[in-house]
Amino acid sequence: MNTALKYSALASIIGLLIACTPTVQVAVPNEPITINLNVRIEHEIRVQVEEDLDDIFADSDLF
Secondary structure: HHHHHHHHHHHHHHHHHHHOOOOOOOOOOOOOOOOOOOOOOOOHHHHHHHHHHHHHHHHOOOO
C-alpha cells in the first residue's frame, strides 16, 4: 500500500509538471511592418549659418 501511494503521488506530480509547461507561439501580424525613417538633418544649415556669422564678424571691427 505504501508503494502504491508513492507511485500515485509521483504520477500526479509528473502530471502537474507536464500540464504547467509553457507554450511558445509565433504568429504573423495582420499588417505589414513599417519602419518610419523621418530623420531631421540640421547640421548643414547650422554650418552655413555659422560660416555666415563668421564672415560678418570678420568684416566688422567689433572683435
